[in-house]
Amino acid sequence: MAGGRIAAIGKGVGQASREIDARGGMASPPLVESHVHLDTTLTAGEPKWNESGTLFEGISTWALRKESLTEADVIRRATELLRWQAAQGVLFVRSHVDTTDPDLTAVRALLEVKEKMQGLVDLQLVAFPQEGILSYPRGADLLEEALRLGVDVVGGIPHYELTRDMGAESVKITFALAEKYDLPIDIHCDETDDPQSRFLEVVAAETIRSGMGHRVTASHTTAFGSYDDAYAFKLMGFLQRADLNFVANPLVNITLQGRMDTYPKRRGMTRVKELWQNGLNVSLGYDDVMDPWYSLGTGNMLQPAHMAVHVAQMTGRQEVMACYDMVTRNAARTLGLEERYGLDVGKPADFIVLDAPDAWDTLRRLATVTTVVKGGQVIVEAKPPEVRLLGEPITFQR
Numbered sequence: 001m002a003g004g005r006i007a008a009i010g011k012g013v014g015q016a017s018r019e020i021d022a023r024g025g026m027a028s029p030p031l032v033e034s035h036v037h038l039d040t041t042l043t044a045g046e047p048k049w050n051e052s053g054t055l056f057e058g059i060s061t062w063a064l065r066k067e068s069l070t071e072a073d074v075i076r077r078a079t080e081l082l083r084w085q086a087a088q089g090v091l092f093v094r095s096h097v098d099t100t101d102p103d104l105t106a107v108r109a110l111l112e113v114k115e116k117m118q119g120l121v122d123l124q125l126v127a128f129p130q131e132g133i134l135s136y137p138r139g140a141d142l143l144e145e146a147l148r149l150g151v152d153v154v155g156g157i158p159h160y161e162l163t164r165d166m167g168a169e170s171v172k173i174t175f176a177l178a179e180k181y182d183l184p185i186d187i188h189c190d191e192t193d194d195p196q197s198r199f200l201e202v203v204a205a206e207t208i209r210s211g212m213g214h215r216v217t218a219s220h221t222t223a224f225g226s227y228d229d230a231y232a233f234k235l236m237g238f239l240q241r242a243d244l245n246f247v248a249n250p251l252v253n254i255t256l257q258g259r260m261d262t263y264p265k266r267r268g269m270t271r272v273k274e275l276w277q278n279g280l281n282v283s284l285g286y287d288d289v290m291d292p293w294y295s296l297g298t299g300n301m302l303q304p305a306h307m308a309v310h311v312a313q314m315t316g317r318q319e320v321m322a323c324y325d326m327v328t329r330n331a332a333r334t335l336g337l338e339e340r341y342g343l344d345v346g347k348p349a350d351f352i353v354l355d356a357p358d359a360w361d362t363l364r365r366l367a368t369v370t371t372v373v374k375g376g377q378v379i380v381e382a383k384p385p386e387v388r389l390l391g392e393p394i395t396f397q398r
């Protein structure tokens with residue numbers, strides 16, 4: 001490393017001023033969080049717990065909590081979660097921020113957090129109209145105001161607009177704003193089990209029309225898991241033409257979706273394996289950490305990857321490895337970080353060391369991130385837990 005950048009890679013490349021003994025562990029580019037909500041995080045139980053665990057009780061609980069929202073409150077909680085994530089090797093984060101608030105309190109707060117955390121975590125913000133662009137009073141104006149204030153990405157929530165037509169129209173507004181301000185797009189799209197929720201095709205059509213390609217991301221798309229196969233097959237071809245990114249949130253999708261089903265109960269996750277097999281860029285997010293929609297969590301990105309292995313049935317050797325890519329390289333692509341991300345000479349010296357020899361073992365054991373290096377500086381050092389059984393060390397290795 002020299003000047004905060006990777007100077008050379010390999011054996012015998014000269015003496016370094018500091019050496020890190022990885023003890024057989026893997027070096028990897030940092031973990032990347034491609035979908036989280038920092039404005040709602042760390043509020044679980046305030047003012048009440050979501051006892052039913054449904055999306056709807058989550059929304060009504062958040063409406064109560066939102067009444068006491070202040071900038072200081074958002075800054076404190078968002079900063080805390082980013083510190084948890086950095087401590088676990090997550091150095092790049094994309095967070096959605098609710099713009100359906102006449103005061104844009106959370107937007108102002110998270111813009112301040114982004115500034116404050118520079119140097120530790122690179123934070124991207126998505127203007128997210130939680131209660132709709134057309135269905136919330138002045139929804140489109142507030143969305144645009146957030147962009148003017150400096151939010152990096154334009155969002156949308158077409159399935160939550162009052163009618164199907166309003167949903168399709170809202171997607172067009174998102175694209176028009178993205179083209180006007182030359183910004184990427186990340187839309188909460190079809191986050192429902194309803195197989196009639198088909199806004200993904202509208203997003204694909206707008207992506208093809210605008211030529212924005214991988215600057216467009218469709219998040220959640222859980223209804224894709226409920227489409228019939230004939231439609232899904234046709235749609236997949238359009239998605240390949242559009243070349244947009246997908247973000248699935250396995251921990252939250254498996255718990256929030258399928259709640260109206262008795263049995264058989266749907267998994268409620270988009271077709272992660274099939275999108276990956278068809279060459280589309282798929283990444284994974286945590287979505288919620290200790291908030292009204294998901295009261296558990298620590299922000300450790302290995303957990304959604306581990307859950308994806310199970311929910312998407314990606315248990316083949318290469319498939320498990322692919323799930324690790326979904327919280328590292330693929331997620332970096334979603335965030336548009338290709339030029340500055342990765343273990344290549346000349347790129348910023350950002351990397352992690354894991355207590356596991358490869359990506360497969362990392363997910364099998366949910367390995368510890370033992371070292372985090374940011375810009376050539378060691379910012380985290382951690383020891384894997386030491387377990388002894390009757391005095392003998394246990395390593396959980398064959």
Ligand code: FE2
Pocket residue numbers: 035037096188287
């Ligand atoms: Fe989300």
